[in-house]
Amino acid sequence: MENWQQIGAMSKPLMTKVRAIRGATTADANTIESMREAVAELLTEIETRNQLDYEEIISVIFTVTSDLDATFPAAIARENPQWENVPLLDLQQMQVRGSLEKCIRVLIYFNTDKPQAEIYHPYLRKARNLRPDWNLTHMIMGNK
Template identity: 75%
Template sequence: MSPMWKVRAIRGATTAENNSLEAMREAISELMIEIEARNQLDYDDVISVIFTATPDLDAAFPAAIARERPHWANVPLLDLQQMKVEGSLEHCIRVLIYFNTTKPANEIYHPYLRKAQNLRPDWSLAQFSRY
């Protein structure tokens, strides 16, 4: 019996040190490397990617930075601005990747890096114990 294909999503987030192209490139590259390595992504199976950034990050489009990476040039990427909520995490970049997979949901790795670890501490701790 062949495995059943499903559309699933990878969530993740990170923070940039400041509002500069260099800081955003460093944070996004680190996040994408973590997603790619831990989920063994086949780029042909990626449907689309949505990035959000908090309003205090306007030095670059996260999707443009991701598109610089190998294999991402032909993937549909979209940037949105994260809602401004009083007291929320600053300089935050989030990602949502839709892809086709045979993996069950509990085998998908959702990285929350840097100060964004505080957004989902339950995932950060549970996922490290699996690897």
Template identity: 60%
Template sequence: MAKVYGIRGATTVLVNTTTAIREAVMELLDTIELHNHLNTEDIISVIFTATRDLDAIFPAAIARERPNWDHIPLLDLQQMHVQKSLERCIRILIYINSPHDSSEITHVYLRNAKNLRPDISLDSILPDTFRH
């Protein structure tokens, strides 16, 4: 029986450009799909947040370019601003249906966003041969 789970993730960009944001969002989604063996039919909805310094393009607009993502409900929100928080950051919450146990979900934090959750970063669960 399938259950509803959330997959979290985040990444950062160096500059506020469409190209930089597209590259970061695609890398984040590719990595989440790979490590969670996601089928787009299992995705219920996706929420993206971006810090206020990222306004060149909506992350959801980039996600809609992906094969079979045009039917998934996507939402962009501005991340709450907190002084001294991580800049140029895009966060994601993907709701999925899955027959698997929650322990099999891999949350993905890339680039400078690894510092947000070092306890569950890919670096902490992957063997050295898979790190780059």
């Protein structure tokens, strides 16, 4: 028993936590092509900036404004074979008068040992105005 306790004391457990990546973008039009371009750009930015490991993704929630109904963002994500087995969900955003039109948002839950401050949350195109505080922080940190 003492040997087992000593071995356990010598090795530090990996501190993996569940974190979330938040991001948003806008489509130019309510077409499959425009939505595909916007979703692909957003997911590429998230994957690249966060060095996202597909095996660590728990689930992904996409939301779209009611003026986008040409396709499902999850269907676009599944076009990438690495996203094939990731649990994906599409929802319609709450309608709020005066809110940003043609907006696609994403929330990705994943396991990581990175601290929260190192997670990059991209807000692209017209969605930059949704979280100007995060865009400013990323610019200061050199993560344009």
